[in-house]
Amino acid sequence: MMDVKPKRPPRPPPRLRTKTGCKVCLSRRKKCDERRPRCGACERLHLECSYRASTSASASPEPLRKVSPVLQEEAAVVQGEQRPIGSPQSTSLSFRHSGLLTQQDWNVFHYASTRFIKLLTSPDATSEFRDATLVFAVGFDVPWVMHAALAPAALHASCADLIPKEDAILYSQSALQGLRHSLESREDLSSSKESMTFLAASIFLGLFEDFYPSASSHSLTHYQAIASVLEDQAAHMPRFDIDKLSVFHRTLLDSVLYHFSTRLIFEQEIDAICASFPSQSIAKYISALEVHAHGSRNPHTILPVLGRTPPLIFLQIYQISWLSRQPPSGDGHHHALAVQCLNELDNLEKESPVVNLGVPITKDAATHSNTDIAAKLYFLASRIFVMKIINQNICTTSPPIRALLAKGFDLLQAYDGSAPCGQYICWPILILGCAACPTSRSDFVQDFHDAEEGHLASKMRGLIQRQLLEIWKTSYSGYVRRTGGALERLWRLPSFLVGTTQAQYAPDTDIEYDGLNALIFKKGLGQVQLSAEVG
Structure with a gap:
């Protein structure tokens, strides 16, 4: 007779540092100064800032793609590091960026911002060169730019047997499609925002080629x-x-x-x-x-x-x-x-x-x-x-x-x-x-x-x-x-x-x-x- 193991109860949502902060700070698990109409963190990162009508509101969880439990554990055990943007351990938060829809997206994002980014710049250079906040901020507004940043990090994680390599290739393909569509729909890259978007995506796609x-x-x-x-x-x-x-x-x-x-x-x-x-x-x-x-x-x-x-x-x-x-x-x-x-x-x-x-x-x-x-x-x-x-x-x-x-x-x-x-x-x-x-x-x-x-x-x-x-x-x-x-x-x-x-x-x-x-x-x-x- 086959033994049936009882299912483990789902992990409760993490305690956030603030219950009344803006949606961005809630998702980042950062303390919010709650300034209106735009908090200090969003002002500094040039992000759209908004507040929930009720602190108890929450969205229905979305179905998760299968993700290696090792990667979840890897993303959670980084000790003594400042997280540029936190990785939620639950998808029940009401605020969700369009480039980070699944649990795996968040895990790879956290892996990229805390582990992979260290491999790209000289370890003796000042810490400002390892701060990818500006690039990730662009990715919050443009999903395919976020996927371009996740692609080489996911490839690195796949080489460590943390996720399937096919997932890294999917991020890369999504970024390439977005890049081509963006270039076809615009006449030039004259504006600083469009130029930044193009450069941010291209450098990570170049890294994907370098790491492939x-x-x-x-x-x-x-x-x-x-x-x-x-x-x-x-x-x-x-x-x-x-x-x-x-x-x-x-x-x-x-x-x-x-x-x-x-x-x-x-x-x-x-x-x-x-x-x-x-x-x-x-x-x-x-x-x-x-x-x-x-x-x-x-x-x-x-x-x-x-x-x-x-x-x-x-x-x-x-x-x-x-x-x-x-x-x-x-x-x-x-x-x-x-x-x-x-x-x-x-x-x-x-x-x-x-x-x-x-x-x-x-x-x-x-x-x-x-x-x-x-x-x-x-x-x-x-x-x-x-x-x-x-x-x-x-x-x-x-x-x-x-x-x-x-x-x-x-x-x-x-x-x-x-x-x-x-x-x-x-x-x-x-x-x-x-x-x-x-x-x-x-x-x-x-x-x-x-x-x-x-x-x-x-x-x-x-x-x-x-x-x-x-x-x-x-x-x-x-x-x-x-x-x-x-x-x-x-x-x-x-x-x-x-x-x-x-x-x-x-x-x-x-x-x-x-x-x-x-x-x-x-x-x-x-x-x-x-x-x-x-x-």
Whole structure:
């Protein structure tokens, strides 16, 4: 006979901090100052404020979509954090935003605002850059914008087995449909409200693409759209003033610069992407940062996405990636541009102590944060990349490359892959992985898990694998998987690399493969990743 377990009584609605506040504060479970006609919180967040006729009124509960009890528990146990907007544990509240209709919507919203948002900005940046209140406020008025913000958070939760991945895709599809409809029904984005709506949705849709595990040839689509809007805005501003730029605007500029520069190496066709690069906006942004640094008591500003890494390095990465795809010019113009990039990196090392490789960093050095280490890793990897472009005969066993690889090993060993925002060092990991690629058949068949103590390249491959695994456990970023997949292809199947002949090197050099050749592969590492996925 089948045992029938008694149903547990439904959980009572939570006690609210106020019983007479406005509808918004009731739904947020925040104390309301009850000012009329608009309370202080709604005034600050630019939200519509209204009051209930009776405090006992309540709406009928709506049917709930099935949601993992783990996610409900996850959303409820975040300790010691200020909730930007509370997640009600019951749907019996009379006030309900159109973008948050179900219990799962509220749970994902809470997960996004308290957990996921921390993964998107530098942990050492000021807290204002992790405040997504403005974006969520737009989402309260425009449901598809809210779904755009929920999509990458839901995808992250699905990778942790908290909700089905299909639910994250549904949020993304809803946001895309709303975005297309909005663009079709409006002639332009001239008004600040429409522009903000578009940018808020596009940046989260871009993040969804960035976090989606599968590689996509259109991974920069939404950032290209954001860049177009930023360029239109920059055309009407003679210069940028950092003190007057909004937090949202600065985060957008940081994010666009980061994604354009670091993701270009994965794209197979780069002409259209390079044509859409917001050069005017980025130039004014970097100039404004330099002016701000000269006039500030603290010149080492921690940027929202780039952290301590100077923006000029990302501009160089963009330029170097473009040069790596160009055929040799008859007049040596491309070579001259590469030499100029190297000179600018040299000057930056002299002017910016944060990228100075002469200061050693040990794993036990508590004074060095991840942002400090990331800045040096980006600088070091940029040097390796541009050195290969300048001299294509340079190889992974060349003394200058080995010296930089040794420094990179020490830096990467000191990096905490379990901390938030670890995915932002995927680009230097990719370059270091190419420099640590097997060079001979014996090196290729050797298992780097059992590498000899003195074998630097094998040790680096093992360290990279461990760090990518740690970063993945925290970020669940598709960028981590794309990086790991490309490197696995390079390490396990080095015959894919451009072939080299013994005549190019000294007679006593036993070289069969050169991982740095992958950096100047005409279709970029996106083709390597594609081969890894279908192979």
